[in-house]
Amino acid sequence: MLESKEVTKVFGRKTAVDHISLKLDPGHIYAMLGPNGSGKTTWMKMAAGLIKPTSGEIWYNGHPLEINSRREIAYMSTEPYFYNWMRVSDVGKYYQDFFSDFSMDRYKELLDRMELTGDLKTRSLSSGMMAKLKIAVTMARDARVIMLDEPLNGIDLLARDQIMTSIVETVSSDRVLLISSHLVEELETVADYAVFIRQGHLADFRELEELRMTEGISVADKYRQIYGAGGEYHE
Amino acid sequence: MNKLIKYEFRKSLFPKLVILAATAVVEIVYLVGVFGEYENPTFAGILGLVFAAVAGLTYIGIESIVTLYRDLTTKQSYMLFMTPNSSYKILGAKALENGLSILLAGLFFGGLAYFDLDLLEKERSTFALIKEQLENMLQSIDSRLSFSTATFLILLFMLLCSLIGRIVIGYLAVVLTCTVLSGKKGAAFISLLVYIAISILIGFLMDKIPAMDSINSSLLIQSCIYLGISIVFYVITGWLMDKKLSV
Amino acid sequence: MKYTTSTPIYMQVADSVKEKIVTGEISPGEKLPSGRDLALAYTINPNTAARVYQILEQEQVSFTKRGLGTFVTEDPERIRLLRSEMAEQLLDQFINGIERLGITKEEAIDMIKEKEG
Structure with missing residues (x-):
């Protein structure tokens, strides 16, 4: 459903994403893994249409990404991005105004779970609350592709459990879920595929249970193999 | 919208x-x-x-x-x-x-x-x-100026058109800074130069318009020119944003 | 539930369900949660949950009634066998462990007898 064809992004002299080709199918949770600066965020932003590739193409539903693709793709960035005059309720109204797949009921339900109220001003939210708000508003959309960039960062343990529950609830046969995270262990039981990005390349793409069955190692172990010191790992 | x-x-x-x-x-x-x-x-x-x-x-x-x-x-x-x-x-x-x-x-x-x-x-x-x-x-x-209502309204219309024109040129300058010139040294400065250059060019264009007998006609022609300019730069700026802009 | 992330998750969840059947926490013939609900209960991927039920059905521990859901077997013989199978598994692990420590089976049996409870 979401396909990346030899996608490359160059910023000045740095190549952030180097000819990445991959295909994401609905009904699965993909964990996008890799250290800071490996290119995960840049790739996600290209899939969201926020960054234009230097070369290569992103295809959605069998044709190149276009403005209307945004109706069905939801991206949650690592940075806060709401207008600073907004309250939590205003954020919901904004999404309702522009996204027909946004459910105000689901938004309120998620806010409740995360203990956020509508009257709070976005500029006075702590980083943890802001992180929760971003998740709530993104997942209140019934999008066909949901991409969460580091959703667990800055979130306390209990809220993390709730978010994982929300993520499992959101899996459906017509939806692609892509989650990037540093917290590899948190995603072990919930993701079914791992996409390893290393220095802008696709280093590996594995089904997790298959990895466990054939190599007897966890995703975290695989991560250490790929990125660990020694670096003799061959793609 | x-x-x-x-x-x-x-x-x-x-x-x-x-x-x-x-x-x-x-x-x-x-x-x-x-x-x-x-x-x-x-x-x-x-x-x-x-x-x-x-x-x-x-x-x-x-x-x-x-x-x-x-x-x-x-x-x-x-x-x-x-x-x-x-x-x-x-x-x-x-x-x-x-x-x-x-x-x-x-x-x-x-x-x-x-x-x-x-x-x-x-x-x-x-x-x-x-x-x-x-x-x-x-x-x-201008000896033709007077406080007639029609003139006043057309004057307002012309002002609106010229304002929209200037705004759209401003948009082009901003979008150029963020797309084509992005990352290059002095991007904002170059855009400012572009803005000023275009404004001066338009000034020349306006001067070249022959004076009409009726002030209303003059104003209407100026309005049309500003509108035309607005549309052209609007299309260019929109195209740049759609195709070249990364945020 | 604590997982060992280097062995397949679906097997660990299947074992957990089997254990509940053996201890009686889940009764014979009882309806098991839907794939989705199982996934939520264990915080696992729904595809993994589907695999759990596939394996349970293959091993005839459960069966699916079209449109109604997945149910635990009502066959008491099967459940008795399940208990033996799970005990075997534990015994194998135990024996492996003590062998690594160099303890003989006889020594182990004595130690068990001496253990309280």
């Missing part, structure tokens, strides 16, 4: 309220002076009102260009560019909202000025003298 305009208005609300509040303050000072027949407050009030009008209109004039720059260079950009709106719609909403704001602000300050000067006439007979002076001044600029 309406929803986009709604949010553009909301984004620019605070500075407009500040201008409104400041104007209210100086207006009160002026009224105290006129009704109480005090020289100083009246004088101070007039100065304050002129300043508020000039500063207010200038700010509102460039407001949407500044907001666009902010929208494109901060993470707030995600708010706009994750929505399924084409760049043409986004720019269009900004230009419309700003154009209307300028017009309304102009009418507001114009109306306030008329009301305030009228008060002065009731209190002092010098207003009649001032009005005569203004008429003479206008006549000396």
